[in-house]
Amino acid sequence: MTRTAVNIAGIAMKNPVCTASGTFGYGEEFGKFYDISRLGGIMVKGVSAEPWLGNKGVRIAETASGMLNSVGLQNPGVDYFLEHYLPQLRKKDLAVIVNMVGHSVEEYAAAVEKLDGHEGIAGLEVNISCPNLKAGGLAYGTDPKMAAEVTTEVRKRTKLPVIMKLSPNVTSIADIARAVEAAGADGVSLINTLLGMAIDVKTRRPILGNVVGGLSGPAIKPVALRMVWQVHQAVKIPIIGMGGIVSATDAIEFMLAGASAVAIGCGNFINPMTAVEVVDGIAEWLDKEGVADINEIIGGLRL
Amino acid sequence: MVLSAKGQVLKNEPAQPGIYEMTIAAPEIAEQAMPGQFVMVRPIYRSFEPFLNRPFGISDIDTVKGTINILYIVVGKGTDLMSEMQQGDDVFLIGPVGNGFTMVSKGKRAALVAGGMGIAPLLPLAKTLQEKGITAYGLMGASKGAALVGTDNWQENGVQVQIATDDGSAGQKGFVTALLEDLLSKEKIDFIYCCGPTPMMARTVEIAEKYGVPIEVSLEKRMGCGIGVCMGCICKLKQADGSVKQYRVCYDGPVFRGEEVVFDD
Numbered sequence: 001m002t003r004t005a006v007n008i009a010g011i012a013m014k015n016p017v018c019t020a021s022g023t024f025g026y027g028e029e030f031g032k033f034y035d036i037s038r039l040g041g042i043m044v045k046g047v048s049a050e051p052w053l054g055n056k057g058v059r060i061a062e063t064a065s066g067m068l069n070s071v072g073l074q075n076p077g078v079d080y081f082l083e084h085y086l087p088q089l090r091k092k093d094l095a096v097i098v099n100m101v102g103h104s105v106e107e108y109a110a111a112v113e114k115l116d117g118h119e120g121i122a123g124l125e126v127n128i129s130c131p132n133l134k135a136g137g138l139a140y141g142t143d144p145k146m147a148a149e150v151t152t153e154v155r156k157r158t159k160l161p162v163i164m165k166l167s168p169n170v171t172s173i174a175d176i177a178r179a180v181e182a183a184g185a186d187g188v189s190l191i192n193t194l195l196g197m198a199i200d201v202k203t204r205r206p207i208l209g210n211v212v213g214g215l216s217g218p219a220i221k222p223v224a225l226r227m228v229w230q231v232h233q234a235v236k237i238p239i240i241g242m243g244g245i246v247s248a249t250d251a252i253e254f255m256l257a258g259a260s261a262v263a264i265g266c267g268n269f270i271n272p273m274t275a276v277e278v279v280d281g282i283a284e285w286l287d288k289e290g291v292a293d294i295n296e297i298i299g300g301l302r303l
Numbered sequence: 304m305v306l307s308a309k310g311q312v313l314k315n316e317p318a319q320p321g322i323y324e325m326t327i328a329a330p331e332i333a334e335q336a337m338p339g340q341f342v343m344v345r346p347i348y349r350s351f352e353p354f355l356n357r358p359f360g361i362s363d364i365d366t367v368k369g370t371i372n373i374l375y376i377v378v379g380k381g382t383d384l385m386s387e388m389q390q391g392d393d394v395f396l397i398g399p400v401g402n403g404f405t406m407v408s409k410g411k412r413a414a415l416v417a418g419g420m421g422i423a424p425l426l427p428l429a430k431t432l433q434e435k436g437i438t439a440y441g442l443m444g445a446s447k448g449a450a451l452v453g454t455d456n457w458q459e460n461g462v463q464v465q466i467a468t469d470d471g472s473a474g475q476k477g478f479v480t481a482l483l484e485d486l487l488s489k490e491k492i493d494f495i496y497c498c499g500p501t502p503m504m505a506r507t508v509e510i511a512e513k514y515g516v517p518i519e520v521s522l523e524k525r526m527g528c529g530i531g532v533c534m535g536c537i538c539k540l541k542q543a544d545g546s547v548k549q550y551r552v553c554y555d556g557p558v559f560r561g562e563e564v565v566f567d568d
Contacts, residue, residue, distance in 0.1 A: 023528075023532060030532070032530075054549075059537070060526070060533065064354075065351040066351075067527060069533065069535065074534050074537070074549065266527075266528075266533075268528070269528035269530075270351075270356060271307060272305075272397060
């Protein structure tokens with residue numbers, strides 16, 4: 001029996017496999033396929049201080065080995081989450097990491113204030129790929145100063161571990177990681193989706209109602225892996241790696257690159273059993289390789 | 304319990320030019336499936352091309368043989384690959400997903416209104432209605448006679464069939480909604496079931512409301528996951544207090560009360 005338990009910024013997980021925000025709802029729907037207590041953790045669908053309706057028009061476009069989405073972070077808001085979903089999630093044996101979103105520093109602050117102090121929340125994951133409406137819609141996560149500002153504001157309002165979810169749409173992800181670390185982040189998760197676009201030549205129109213959207217799936221895995229490796233060298237805080245993971249092999253690659261835990265994103269869509277298959281596959285790999293403790297492989301890339 | 308399972312293709316043949324009917328051995332799904340539910344289909348097991356599963360209404364449920372059927376029209380990458388599948392091939396399925404139609408009680412009279420491939424979920428429904436001794440009228444609209452599918456199956460299940468085509472190459476020339484107006488003005492109908500293109504369903508709901516007949520529609524939307532988590536297939540429903548709320552077609556539907564649906568796209 002190998003040890004699969006990991007600890008990310010004080011969040012203990014029995015295995016390193018989580019489900020990425022926006023691909024797993026609040027755990028309810030997947031309960032029809034398997035007991036979600038088999039997972040290490042869940043990053044719930046991003047919640048905002050007040051409900052968001054999301055974007056209009058077509059929200060999903062298929063691409064080569066992946067997909068684009070412009071859902072626009074539709075969510076029922078923090079209050080609804082706390083009342084309807086958290087009580088159910090609390091009964092499960094997995095780390096509940098609440099992903100939160102905002103359009104301004106005030107909105108992030110309002111969300112964290114509502115979330116803080118509720119039993120059953122293991123940590124916060126802060127999505128900084130949202131557009132900053134006061135900075136012309138520029139995403140917080142694309143600027144080290146703005147990313148740090150959000151980190152500081154969230155940090156000072158809670159004792160919960162704060163994990164900043166980094167955007168890949170930047171020149172130097174290491175700079176952003178260093179900025180949020182300096183501002184008090186306990187960990188980082190990466191990568192969020194890559195900004196992309198799809199066009200229908202018949203209508204000569206963009207497929208997505210929002211014109212552009214976030215690319216996810218195996219198509220982005222090499223980019224995600226490279227960024228996890230770069231961030232691992234740049235900061236001391238732990239990393240949750242994600243981006244196109246659909247198998248145990250993919251997950252182990254991220255851990256070798258420096259991730260202490262991983263998350264399954266749209267792999268949940270194409271095969272609802274993906275996350276549990278990754279849990280089982282990692283255990284098998286550890287046995288086969290004779291690795292006594294999964295923590296030994298974190299950042300264990302041989303150069 | 305929703306299953307993600309491997310099924311086996313037993314038959315995959317054209318029903319009309321460009322339209323295929325696939326019979327899949329999937330006993331556990333057949334055991335649970337209700338008329339109006341659908342399956343997510345992946346033609347190639349463990350491949351990323353095409354990336355997303357495709358939703359198809361279940362067009363036949365055979366619990367004895369342990370099979371389900373789907374009807375599909377070849378429109379793109381996914382359905383093109385599906386059309387090339389052979390007997391014995393594995394196919395990845397998630398299902399049965401979504402909520403099926405509400406059954407009217409014995410002795411009632413129902414109208415089934417289908418547009419094109421929208422007939423698919425109304426086929427197993429006809430079978431169930433016949434078993435329950437419900438009189439069913441089937442109104443089918445298609446672009447042309449060569450695009451008609453499923454009407455034979457309706458007839459075998461005791462449905463009184465009428466057809467409308469855009470070009471008049473089969474049945475009455477014009478829209479299926481004209482057949483419905485005609486039927487409702489002559490016969491007492493207790494419930495309407497409808498599936499087809501959005502404008503056709505919107506018009507059908509208008510007619511149903513005019514005659515005061517309750518109606519259920521099965522919506523079709525581009526889907527990412529089909530299991531309620533990606534928020535790709537949102538529709539809007541009118542609420543009792545006059546407000547409008549967003550719902551997931553795949554998880555909260557695909558069958559909704561027609562009067563509640565906002566047909567704005």
